[in-house]
Amino acid sequence: MNLEKTNRQSNRNDRRKIISARDVAVTFEMDRGTSRVLNDVNMDIYDGEIVGIVGESGSGKSMFADALLNAVVDPGVASGEIRYTPEEGESLDVLGLEGKALREFRWNDVSMVFQGALSAFNPTIRVGAHFKETLSAHGVEKREGMEWARQLLADLYLDPNRVLESYPHELSGGMKQRALIALSLLLEPDMLVMDEPTAALDLLMQRSIIRLLREVRDKYNLTMVFITHDLPLVARLADRLAVMYAFEFVETGPTEKILTEPSHPYTRELLNATPDISAPIDQMKPVEGAAPDPVTPPAGCSYHPRCPLADERCEAEAPPFQSVSQNHEAACFHWEQAVEEIPMASQGGNSDE
Numbered sequence: 001m002n003l004e005k006t007n008r009q010s011n012r013n014d015r016r017k018i019i020s021a022r023d024v025a026v027t028f029e030m031d032r033g034t035s036r037v038l039n040d041v042n043m044d045i046y047d048g049e050i051v052g053i054v055g056e057s058g059s060g061k062s063m064f065a066d067a068l069l070n071a072v073v074d075p076g077v078a079s080g081e082i083r084y085t086p087e088e089g090e091s092l093d094v095l096g097l098e099g100k101a102l103r104e105f106r107w108n109d110v111s112m113v114f115q116g117a118l119s120a121f122n123p124t125i126r127v128g129a130h131f132k133e134t135l136s137a138h139g140v141e142k143r144e145g146m147e148w149a150r151q152l153l154a155d156l157y158l159d160p161n162r163v164l165e166s167y168p169h170e171l172s173g174g175m176k177q178r179a180l181i182a183l184s185l186l187l188e189p190d191m192l193v194m195d196e197p198t199a200a201l202d203l204l205m206q207r208s209i210i211r212l213l214r215e216v217r218d219k220y221n222l223t224m225v226f227i228t229h230d231l232p233l234v235a236r237l238a239d240r241l242a243v244m245y246a247f248e249f250v251e252t253g254p255t256e257k258i259l260t261e262p263s264h265p266y267t268r269e270l271l272n273a274t275p276d277i278s279a280p281i282d283q284m285k286p287v288e289g290a291a292p293d294p295v296t297p298p299a300g301c302s303y304h305p306r307c308p309l310a311d312e313r314c315e316a317e318a319p320p321f322q323s324v325s326q327n328h329e330a331a332c333f334h335w336e337q338a339v340e341e342i343p344m345a346s347q348g349g350n351s352d353e
């Protein structure tokens with residue numbers, strides 16, 4: 001196996017678009033109407049980057065993650081187009097994959113640590129057996145595969161022998177989560193999608209996992225999507241952030257730009273709800289007002305009912321993305337006004353006043 005991929009330093013614009021998502025929607029048919037829980041989102045993900053996706057609970061983060069892997073559960077329906085382009089060979093239409101091709105895609109190309117996945121380990125079999133089963137399901141030679149598993153576990157600062165011999169309940173939450181990350185990397189995917197991978201862990205363990213993920217990304221040149229409602233946490237990890245509100249992305253940009261020049265009114269509120277970027281999540285106050293209902297979303301900009309800057313146009317027209325600066329966009333007609341008029345609570349780096 002070619003275990004270490006080469007690290008390439010190059011301009012983002014020359015880099016391979018590993019994922020290109022266009023007009024991706026997820027809908028559920030409900031008695032009271034169609035629930036649109038992901039609303040025609042677009043997103044490009046570049047080789048080797050770490051993208052953090054943040055937003056409040058219920059905003060559609062998991063729906064986006066699930067769509068990326070064509071893993072939206074019934075009766076949810078994903079539509080639109082998701083193209084995956086491997087390092088070599090033809091690009092794939094992810095939402096068109098099924099059966100064996102889909103299973104292979106999910107382990108070999110883009111793999112995922114699902115939200116609440118700590119319970120994914122079968123409690124009655126040893127951790128090592130989970131690795132062996134995955135190898136044999138994909139026809140990988142066991143000896144070589146398990147050698148790679150040991151290296152991955154060691155890279156995640158686990159004792160391979162101890163972990164492989166253990167039953168899941170014998171490991172702490174942090175160890176289990178790292179073992180799960182190792183398992184998801186077993187078949188050398190190009191990209192790893194993690195949905196709230198640290199939510200069940202204490203603050204110290206969250207931070208150490210963040211550090212580990214950076215090391216793993218650098219060593220294996222992985223592309224990562226890290227989903228969380230914990231903005232301070234993901235800001236330590238991600239190269240780029242995408243802020244989600246009401247089933248859509250409302251602002252994307254380099255992490256530093258989002259922290260220092262947040263331009264969508266919602267992003268500014270979200271950051272203001274975080275008293276200190278290094279403070280733990282439980283010290284955050286929620287953004288005021290209620291999130292929209294996916295069956296009856298507001299017309300125009302979906303944030304307008306909560307937005308201090310909303311005018312008639314915002315009530316009627318959905319704002320397209322506007323360029324704020326290079327690689328930084330906000331879906332708001334009034335982003336310039338937002339920067340001037342929605343003050344940021346004093347916190348490190350937010351100094352545009």
Ligand SMILES: Nc1ncnc2c1ncn2[C@@H]1O[C@H](COP(=O)(O)OP(=O)(O)OP(=O)(O)O)[C@@H](O)[C@H]1O
Pocket residue numbers: 028035037055056057058059060061062063064074075076115229294
């Ligand atoms: N099986 C389902 N049927 C109908 N609606 C659903 C279903 N699963 C989720 N939803 C709705 O889809 C919307 C988006 O949910 P999603 O799980 O993507 O949110 P999230 O941003 O991941 O939230 P959290 O931070 O709590 O994980 C929510 O309004 C949720 O109620």
Ligand code: NI
Pocket residue numbers: 061062063115195196
């Ligand atoms: Ni979720």
